Amino acid sequence: MIKKYLTTLVGTAAVSLTSLTIQAEPDSSSTATPEKTASAAKDDWQPLYRGKLDDFRIYFRGQGYIDDVHSQDVFVAEPKQIHVRKGTNGLIVTKVPHSYYHVKVDYRWGAKGGSMNAGLMTHVDLDSKCVKDNRPQSIEINMKADAPGSIWLASKLGPFGSTFIEKGTKNYLPEAQGGIARDASPFRNRTILARYPDAKPNSNPHGEWNTLEAIVHGSESVEIIHNGHTVNLVTKLLAPKAGSKKPGLPLVEGGIGLQSEGQEIFYRNFVIKKLKP
Numbered sequence: 001m002i003k004k005y006l007t008t009l010v011g012t013a014a015v016s017l018t019s020l021t022i023q024a025e026p027d028s029s030s031t032a033t034p035e036k037t038a039s040a041a042k043d044d045w046q047p048l049y050r051g052k053l054d055d056f057r058i059y060f061r062g063q064g065y066i067d068d069v070h071s072q073d074v075f076v077a078e079p080k081q082i083h084v085r086k087g088t089n090g091l092i093v094t095k096v097p098h099s100y101y102h103v104k105v106d107y108r109w110g111a112k113g114g115s116m117n118a119g120l121m122t123h124v125d126l127d128s129k130c131v132k133d134n135r136p137q138s139i140e141i142n143m144k145a146d147a148p149g150s151i152w153l154a155s156k157l158g159p160f161g162s163t164f165i166e167k168g169t170k171n172y173l174p175e176a177q178g179g180i181a182r183d184a185s186p187f188r189n190r191t192i193l194a195r196y197p198d199a200k201p202n203s204n205p206h207g208e209w210n211t212l213e214a215i216v217h218g219s220e221s222v223e224i225i226h227n228g229h230t231v232n233l234v235t236k237l238l239a240p241k242a243g244s245k246k247p248g249l250p251l252v253e254g255g256i257g258l259q260s261e262g263q264e265i266f267y268r269n270f271v272i273k274k275l276k277p
Contacts, residue, residue, distance in 0.1 A: 044273070045104075045271040045272065045273050046271060046272055046273070046274075047270065047271050047272075048094060048103070048256065048270045048271060048272050049082060049267070049268075049270040051077065051078075051079055051080070052077050053069040053070070053075060053077045053082075053092065054069065055094065055095060056069055056075075056092045056093060056094060056095060057069065057092075057093055057095055057126075058072060058074075058075060058090055058091070058092050058093075059090055059091040059093065059135065059136065060072070060074075060088050060089070060090040061088065061089045061090060064128075064129050065093075065128075065129070069092075072088075073085065073087075074087045074088050074090055074260050075090070075092045075260065080268055081266050081267060081268040082258065082266070082267040082268075082270070083264075083266055084118070084258075084260045084263075084264060084265045084266070084267070085264060086111070086113075086262060086263060086264050087260070087262065088260065088262075089259075089260060089261050089262055090259070090260045091121060091124070091135055091257045091258070091259050091260070092257055092258050092260075093121065093124045093126070093255040093256065093257030093258075094124075094255045094256045094257070095126070095255070096126075096255070097126055097253040097254050097255055098216070098253060098254070098255070098256055098272065098274075099216070099218045099252055099253035099277075100216065100217055100218055100274065100275040100276065100277050101216050101256075101272050101273060101274050101275055102213065102214070102215045102216070102272070102273045102275060103120070103122070103213065103214050103216070103256055103270075103271070103272045103273075104211060104212070104213045104269065104270075104271050104272075105120055105211070105212055105213075105258065105267055105268075105269065105270045105271075106209045106210065106211050106267070106268045106269045107143055107209070107210055107211075107212060107265055107266065107267055108207065108208065108209045108210070108265070108266045108268075109145070109206055109207065109263070109264070109265055109266075110263070110264030110265060110266060111263075111264045112206065113263060114262055114263050115144070115261065115262075115263065116144060116145055116263050117142070117143070117144050117259075117261040117262075117263060118142075118143045118144075118258070118259045118260065118261050118263065118265050119140040119141055119142045119143050119152075119258075119259040119261075120140075120141045120143070120212050120214060120256075120257075120258060120259075121135065121138045121139065121140055121141070121255075121256065121257035121258070121259065122138065122139045122141070122214055122216055122222055122254060122256055123137070123138055123139050123159060123216075123222075123237065123251055123253070123254035124136055124137070124138040124254045124255035124256065124257050125137035125138065125157070125254060125255075126254065126255045135154050135157075135257075135259075136154065136157065137154050137157040137158050137159065137239065137251075137254075138154045138157075138254065138255075138257070139151060139152075139153060139154075139159065139161075139222060139234065139237075140152040140153075140154070140259070141212060141214055141222075141224055141232075142194075143210070143212060143259075143265075145201065145203045145206070146201055146203075147193065147194065147201065148194065148201055148202070148203050148210065148212065148226045148227075148231070149194035149196075149212065149224045149225075149226040149231035149232045150191065150192065150193045150194045150232065151184075151191065151192040151194075151222075151224065151232055151234055152190060152191055153184055153185070153186045153190040153191075154186060154190075155186060155190065156186055156187060157186055157240070158186040158238070158239050158240045158247075158251070159186070159237040159238055159239050159240075159247075159251040160183070160184065160185055160186065160236075160237070160238040160239075160240065160247040161183075161184040161192075161234040161235065161236060161237050161238075162181065162182070162183055162184065162234070162235050162236040163179075163181075163182055163184060163192050163232075163233060163234050163235065164179030164180060164181055164182065164233075165179055165180060165182045165192070166178075166179060166180075166195075167180050169193070170189075170191055170192065170193045171193045171194070171195050172192055172193065172194060172195045172231070172232045172233060173195055174233075184234060185245075186240065187245050192232060192234060193232075194224065194226065194231035194232045195231055195232070196226075196229065196231055197229045202226060202227050202229060202231070203226075203227070204227065209268075210226070210227055211225075211226070211227055211228070211269075212224075212225070212226055213225040213226075215275075216275075217275065217277075218250070218252040218253065218277065219236070219237040219238070219250035219251050219252045220235060220236070220237075221233065221234070221235040221236075222234050222235075222237070237250065237251040237252075238250055238251060239251040256272070258270070
């Protein structure tokens, strides 16, 4: 009788221990879940524009940069967008440099008139105190309706770069499709025109939103995507040697900016995702 009772007691204890073990597993699992979530969060898109201009500095043609972004009325902060009014040519740029990242911005033209020109800027020299051609050293990725995604290297400021083009043109053409190597320079050949999926600019009708993206890997490459299609590429970015027209050290980072070139334009969803080197 005693033996039977002990056997029953031991069996009950074993079941209880098993139950405790099973109950402990969800605790271990729930501890791992936040770690995965936190890791994934690092790869999320983050806003560059948060409804105000305090995270930026502004350059105006011939004026250098102004720290007080509230002392001008060309770049106007609105709750969900930056409204660029007609007026002075300039550039709004992040106060901190970025190196490996994917940046996106939606843009929409306002009132028609003039050249309807603006751009997304990468590798902006944040140490520059003066402006030539309304920008410091930088890469301009154009938004013109007839040339979206085309690249202009800042005149006489750089950087230098390399790409592949269709023979006899300035149009980007991947090497795999027969493109020939071409060196781009801020002193000559500073333009790399975009190539579109249907051989014509893939801009949406006036007044509708377009999306321009740049995937930047330091000095290695800048890939341009316009309305979902890769349309341009520049690689091997080098800053000019001081006082020289020759390339120098790799240009690995810079500010990210948006242009005003005298025409009304709206910017929204200005976001960034950090990439690993």
